[in-house]
Amino acid sequence: MNKYGHMRTIFFCLIFCISYNSNGQTINKTAYDYVNPLIGTQRMGHVFPGATVPFGMVQLSPDTDTLQYEVDGKYNKDVYKYCAGYQYEDKTIVGFSHTHFSGTGHSDLGDFLIMPTQGPIQLNPGTAQNPENGYRSKFSHATEKATPGYYKVDLEDHNITAEMTASARVGVHKYTFHEAGPSHIILDLMHGIYNYEDKNVWTFVQVKDEYTVTGYRQTNGWARNRVVYFALRFSKPISNYGCAKYDKKEVYRGFWGKFDQKTNFPEQAGKQLRMYFDFNMAQDEALEIQMALSSVSPAGALANLGAETSSKNFDQVKADAKKLWDSELAKVTMKGAEDDMVNFYTALYHALLTPIIYQDADGKYKGLDQNIHEAKGFKNYTIFSLWDTYRALHPLFNVIQPKRNNDMIQSMMAHYKQSAMHMLPVWSHYANENWCMIGYHSVSVIADAIMKDVFAGDANAALEACATTARNRKFDGLGYYMDLGYIPEDKSGSSVSKVLEFAYDDWCIHEMAKKLGRYDIMKEFSARINNFKNVFDPAVGFMRPKLADGSFKKEFDPLDTHGQGFIEGNAWNYSLYVPQDVPALITLLGGKAKFEKYLDDLFNNELPDKYFAQTEDITRDGIIGNYVHGNEPSHHVAYLYNWTDSPWKTQEKVRMIIKNQYKNGPDGLSGNDDCGQMSAWYLFTAMGFYPVCPGSDQYQLGSPLVESASIQLENGKTFSIKVKNQGPKNVYVKSITWMGYPWKEKYINHSMIQQGGELVFEMSAKK
């Protein structure tokens, strides 16, 4: 059963150690070496520091706390801190769980927490204040090491060194017990992120043999109806094991009550279970644990274990994970200042975490309709934070990961087919729609891929799915929008944000329909793409909520984020959200000069503190003037100066934002990374171009941060950026050449990237 040991080789260590000198410093740093997964783990970044592979289903990471979310009217605001389970300033680790979102502003997951301990068994986690009262342990950042696919820390209270690595579907633990003696592995099935009393709908465990445990956890959380199956294998036999139930109300026992189910009883079921497994450990002996996940069944998890890791030991899985990261990170080669390289490659790392693979090794997965589906001709992905990621992450994938992005769209189409609402995903994870945020931005992702010829599936079926989604009158004010051309704020809140984003999405549908010759759909949506005009109030010069009677809502504060008809943005920021028709926006705002003044005011007028308290998901640093970078609605805004006579202001602003908002340090992210969107913004911007309007084939040019960058395209070609006279003060673009010829446009096209070539910026300190 234990196959971990016999294939151990020193081979990998030899190969990988040679680039390190005796102080553990790298001599020839690779992209891998620049990545620092701890960036963004403090405050608002909400990323996790643990082990995962690119787009991997398992994110095996330390949880420093979770703080229960109360229901029935009570809401523990601090739970928000723990969207990724980890906060850098914490002093204790509860344990290591297997699933984590990266950078979200709401959360879920945290499945199957494992914690090693020694001494008397403690089955409650204890508190950060009194870790000794539970199984958690103090830790120090001094012993912490986080690299792509690998995490290490010393658990001080138990004198155990914990190491984590992962394959796509398996989390692999290695616990070195520095003291000999009776030791325990706790498997806490009650643990979870954004947890509350009734979140566990059911849990089930079977101890199959002395090495193997299977089971599942079913939750009612942000995903309303989620089941994750597991198969766990220890590297040495369990000597004894047990289970404690913490159900507040005793679950019906029936005739199971005739057994002593507490110790060495191989089948457990209930809502609140904690298992423990005992091992006798020698001094400095390591126990390895492989924990595979599946959405299908325990057998699916076992098969994933067999397909990925069961013939490997920890070091082999770790080496495989590094290889995967090396390969993905190598798709973009960047040179620049040392800190910029750290930020760039860390952003690239964060951009390659989400969406995650969501299918077993054999292609099967559980769908929204609760059926087991098989992904045929594509790989199925989940975790679509689309309100965030349609802006830059999916466009980035169209450049550096087109095959995967195509699979992601096929996954969205599968979601659509399984959806009782007959809708493409809005914010979906683990075969659940969670309906977070607004818009139907799958449409943008699909349009961007179709317009850029990335999508290899049935484009007409995808267009139909987009149109059907956009016709769902039950969805979030959409019925009003279809009938009235706007959404009455008194009927459906955040009405202006919805109208602006619906109108953009409708433009995406319109463009696809045009390209595909579906003039019926084009005509249907042509009436909708100008709906943004219906919520502009020329009297105040802002987008402004209307009421059911057609009048504008009287109380209106364009600086306030709350209750004004917007979401995660105030009227100042959100009024600029017409990426599909900037000229029309400029006209609304009074012409080019007034438009430029509007942008200047946005960046220059400091947001009074009283408004900051209401601004979600970001730190104070996440705001420049009144421009909010930590939330997404403004991500295109700095590039809008390209439509004015002062494109140098775009160059100036993006360099300012990139400098202020992305730092090399645990607190390096000013807002939620949002499944890679913040990082994707950084990557594009650092390379000097940005997709202001996904669904068009244009990228607006800004001011590159890099000295050079080159992208290895999947078509075998290379698209390079070369920057002459780069420097912190040389933020202005003096001239550009493309393939050696002068390039006078303020944008480049996707086809230029696809054909490969070199884009050369010459920089200057002068505007």
Add this chain to the structure above:
Amino acid sequence: MNKYGHMRTIFFCLIFCISYNSNGQTINKTAYDYVNPLIGTQRMGHVFPGATVPFGMVQLSPDTDTLQYEVDGKYNKDVYKYCAGYQYEDKTIVGFSHTHFSGTGHSDLGDFLIMPTQGPIQLNPGTAQNPENGYRSKFSHATEKATPGYYKVDLEDHNITAEMTASARVGVHKYTFHEAGPSHIILDLMHGIYNYEDKNVWTFVQVKDEYTVTGYRQTNGWARNRVVYFALRFSKPISNYGCAKYDKKEVYRGFWGKFDQKTNFPEQAGKQLRMYFDFNMAQDEALEIQMALSSVSPAGALANLGAETSSKNFDQVKADAKKLWDSELAKVTMKGAEDDMVNFYTALYHALLTPIIYQDADGKYKGLDQNIHEAKGFKNYTIFSLWDTYRALHPLFNVIQPKRNNDMIQSMMAHYKQSAMHMLPVWSHYANENWCMIGYHSVSVIADAIMKDVFAGDANAALEACATTARNRKFDGLGYYMDLGYIPEDKSGSSVSKVLEFAYDDWCIHEMAKKLGRYDIMKEFSARINNFKNVFDPAVGFMRPKLADGSFKKEFDPLDTHGQGFIEGNAWNYSLYVPQDVPALITLLGGKAKFEKYLDDLFNNELPDKYFAQTEDITRDGIIGNYVHGNEPSHHVAYLYNWTDSPWKTQEKVRMIIKNQYKNGPDGLSGNDDCGQMSAWYLFTAMGFYPVCPGSDQYQLGSPLVESASIQLENGKTFSIKVKNQGPKNVYVKSITWMGYPWKEKYINHSMIQQGGELVFEMSAKK
């Protein structure tokens, strides 16, 4: 979508009506006509009157009440009345649910209750006292009709005629609305049998289109971990639908809260849901509903619907169900007095209900390990009430259903392979072991099939499974039994019953091992088969519980059923439980004469009333003297006179029992039918022979009730019983011939049955 109507024909009606005259009386009654599913629906029979096919997965039957089972210390004793959901004396019907046990003494199931109503929507069921306050309806037995595979009743409060039929996996409803107007179908997912507040772990519903609804119900009940999926199809489109949630605590809503989920919202999830579907019905218009079940997925249920009923209308499914019953009932042809024919064919009907098929049309099913398995080379069955059914029902199957019995054993073997306890089923249903009652009587079923050459699988693997099961030290006192040869009553209750039944099961293993040449196992178990002797106390002449110190428990009342070391039987009855070695039992009880006296006393000494109150699961009529027929431990007892010099007493007693304990009427069963065991006892006994010791190939001869009976064997041969000079007083067997030759033994062998032939009894009124 609606394919129900177009294949309607009058054809079947013509064929099947010709045997009825104008008064609806049958002229040439077939076996089908004799069956009365209402027998046993009153008081203790616990059978259901609704529609099912032989061994069908769906039992679509009216629930007249369920009465909630309280947990946390409270236990509503009346809930026991409703093990099958129906009590004949009730005046109201709550609705029609799709799963019911037949004749059990504990319960579960009652999934997916459907009820048609008219007028204002009422979503609570109301009470029997005030049916007008809920959706339930008054009904009268005058409008009720129950035949195999068909049930009909008028719902008086709603003026609706309800008809039910079924295929193996689909329940088919037909509701004729006698008044035009807005009408409703209620789908109550909260309803259940042996229900309690938290029994519903989760329910999920998707409205797929205007005809189709899918979903599941997950429960924590007698089956600890059970999920049933459904797919429902209406014969006309839904006009509107809605959902009400009754969760005491609000289930976490997340962003689903932004929708109005109450009306026409196509996806629902929660613990306590009731759905309703509206239809506009014309006067006397019928609405048909097909509800398919699956243990695999909603897609599995839909596929079952497609495979079985979706191309048929109600009348076609009903005709198919009748054909299946005609075919199964035709395997035994019996002639006798009119009431006896009713009782005989009704017993045959009840014997062909359980175990039920438990796999989708494609062979897939969910196993105990929560994986989806495919039954290859056999059909998978569930509901194994083995403490009851090993005695006569499975032996009966070895005669009339050997192929199915072989499949049932394969199903037990699949259970064994999926069991974390590594045990064959004890009392199992729906991929759950519920551990009800005692012993490991799968072993007896397997031994009986192997000894009679019915089992076609891997006999050695089956023997290993039996031995492994019998070695599980965690199981119910078995560790003590293995160490001490008895079970201390102070360590594990009902200790004597367990010892007696373990010893019998061990004998079964011993016999199989002998036959298969596994002398190692034979030797291992030879030490255990005499353990019954260890709990016999010669001082009192009864089996008697011992304590851990080896002494007999002092307080001892051989008439009392409770707290005396027995279960569902007192010492008087249970002391006779050594079917594998009656001669040794006779020796223990003091020799043949004393043994006969013991039996006489058992039958003749009236049990004082104070003890009856403690006797479970039976009516007062279920006791003859102190012999308790309504519980199973005595089922072999009347045949034990065959080992005395007065075998005529066996003949007398079995005729007395059969006359007293089985009657043509709703109250015709004196105790729980126990998944067909009581009926199987009747069938054997009525034909004049009985398997006193399953695992041997002998049947003890009694006194036939029939005038003639013949069994069509699967090998093409016919085994017949012919009875000369039959009559109510001619209960004594004067002589027997086999194939025309005198037969002097008190038993027949299984091989005689298998070779076919005629057994002729000549009866007499003289002892």
